[in-house]
Amino acid sequence: MKITCVGGGPAGLYTAVLLRLADPAHEVTVVERNPAGVTHGWGVVFWQELLEALRAGDPTTAEQIADAAFAWSGQDVDVEGSGRVSRPSGGYGIGRRHLLDILAERARGLGVRLAFEHEVGPGARPDADLVVAADGAGSAFRRAGDFGASVEVGANQYVWLGTTRVVDPFLFAFVRSPAGWLWCHAYGYDEGHSTFIVECPPATWRGLGLDRLDAAASLALLERLFARHLDGHPLISPGGDPDAPLPWLAFRTVHCARWSDGDVVLVGDAAHTTHFAIGSGTTLALEDAIALVRALGEEPDTAAALARYERERRAALAPRRRDAAHSARWLEDVERYIDLDLPVFEAVLHRRRSAIVPRVPPRLYVRARAVAERHGIARVLWDQAAVARRLLAGRDGA
Template identity: 50%
Template sequence: MKVACVGGGPAGLYLSILLKLQDPSHDITVHERDPEGSTYGWGVTYWRGLLDRLQEHDPESARAVEEYSVRWRDGVAHVGDRSARHRGDEGFGIGRHRLLEILAARARSLGVRLEYEDGITGAPPAADLVVAADGVGSALRTRHAGHFGTEIREGRNPYVWLGTTKIFDAFTFVFVETDHGWIWAYGYGYGPEGSTCVVECAPETWTGLGLDRADAAEGLILLEKLFADVLDGHPLTGRSVPGARAPWQTFRTLTNRTWSRDNLVLLGDAAHTTHYSIGAGTTLALEDAMALSAALRERATLPDALAHYERERRAALLPVQSAARHSAQWYENLPRYIHLPPERMFALLGQRHSPLLPYLPPQLYYRIDRAAGQLEALRRLKRWLGPRVARTVQARNLAARG
């Protein structure tokens, strides 16, 4: 099969790897519009479950990804001069540049052709299968937007994606109060070179602080002052042209009515986006590649394979998209929760994906969530103790009979 994959991000590269592993005779080319080694963003996050799935599909690339990842278990929330730390699930961060480097090297080793500075904006390449993995602004999808039923919903809060040489030892949330409202940042390490720092605020805070008018350098100086307590003297860095305004934007939630048209199929952000606050974008892109490669292997015809891939991924995305939607709404309604004691604020921060949270008083939801957590802990203890108690009783009965 001849495959043309348009877009050299994680989704497109990983799909090419999986298809080559399934059948080395596949003729696969990845077309990427940017030069090799150039990428946006600093680091991406993922969780243990993804690493386990990568290991199942391609142990070699999985080992390299794990080797170059940093990990954490703690989450830290700073609200003004108050702080709370919480022990959670194991999380990972890896530099986006490093991740792409690993996947590109693995793809090349398997015989995939990588064509950089080769953007496809017109008619797609001639191939049995054309994969649009060219992101939220996909040119291939846009050519047939009416067929795909593309819809884009703009979020409310402005945000900007930054880096810093400060290395956070935990997934860090920082909330700072200003004369114009609250502004906050999410920070996480991705390697010895530094951390990602995403800054967000309400529109009125953004304009009140003058961030809508500041150029990139002025904006960074202001943000460094606001987050000085957690940056410990480290600078913030952006990826913008000197003298230009900082690349603030609002999040675009993209959906499509269908994901395929003849032999053209959408993958990753070209098919769907989820709000950055749940840190799932890269994971979902890689899982798309896993599902599409499996469908192509297991289904007899291309139309059947593409239909099966879409059904499977739509079902898997439903709870994730719901969580992302509620997470974004939680931040948009931050004044509702921000003045709670830090341990309660942090508990609700961790439960921001719940559909109940916007409709219950925060204090009541906190008590319900805490009670549910204690009940689940008792259930886990009972399940753990059950077999052990049974074995103890059995041993005593045998000793008594002996």
């Protein structure tokens, strides 16, 4: 087949790698509108399960990613005025540019044609039997095609920043400002850098003037607010116009009724997005690539392969998309929990993926869950809202 992957991010590049490994007769091109080496974002996170999936798909790529990964251990929650608690955890970070370099070199070595600074779109379709639209959350192919797409916009504002402070373990730090609370999701991704995502409610964002301040003034303000966690290190912006505000965003959750339209198929953020609070975006994109290429190799025709790909990935995505939605809503309602005793706050933050957390007084939730775990009640039962409501009916503790 002649296949063009539109977008030189993880989904497009890894799809191209797997296509050439599956059948060297495939003529595969990756088209990327940006120059080589240019990317957005800092480091991304992933877990051991992804490494195992990558080893099954392409051991060479997997080992290169494993060798380049920064392993972090533990998770700290720090609330200004309350202290800090730690929880065992573990995962990996890797610089997004480093990840893309690994994938691009592997693709090139397998005979994939890489075309940087090359714009294609629905109005200038590539000459291909199949177009893999890996062009991100703002996908032009999705907008132009018949995918039944909709976008749900979150309430909170957030911005992706970097820092030279190596953050290990993973850190949730909540700080109080004159305009309200704001917090970071921070983690190391190499020996000299960390990703530092700042998130806050819109009232805090506007109250601090972050919607109006230029980038330099915004960074200076955020460095003062998070000074205790930065330990003298600077925050680094993604670049752009220094006189413009930082590139704050409200998270956009993409939903598609269909992931393929004729000879175009969506992968990664073009097909679906999951809130960064569960750190799965890159993992899901790479898993999409694995499932798509496997289906193309095992089904009798392209239409059947695309149907199978969508069916399998929707089923695999469903629980993680629910987790992400619950996590995002919890963070939008963080002021309900922020004045709790720190151990209780940390416990409900850790369980923010549960559908029942917002429906139960937080202290009661923590006590009831502790009782459930002591008595061996299965997690799958505990996390059913109907069961929880029966257990907690009539109780109004806080």
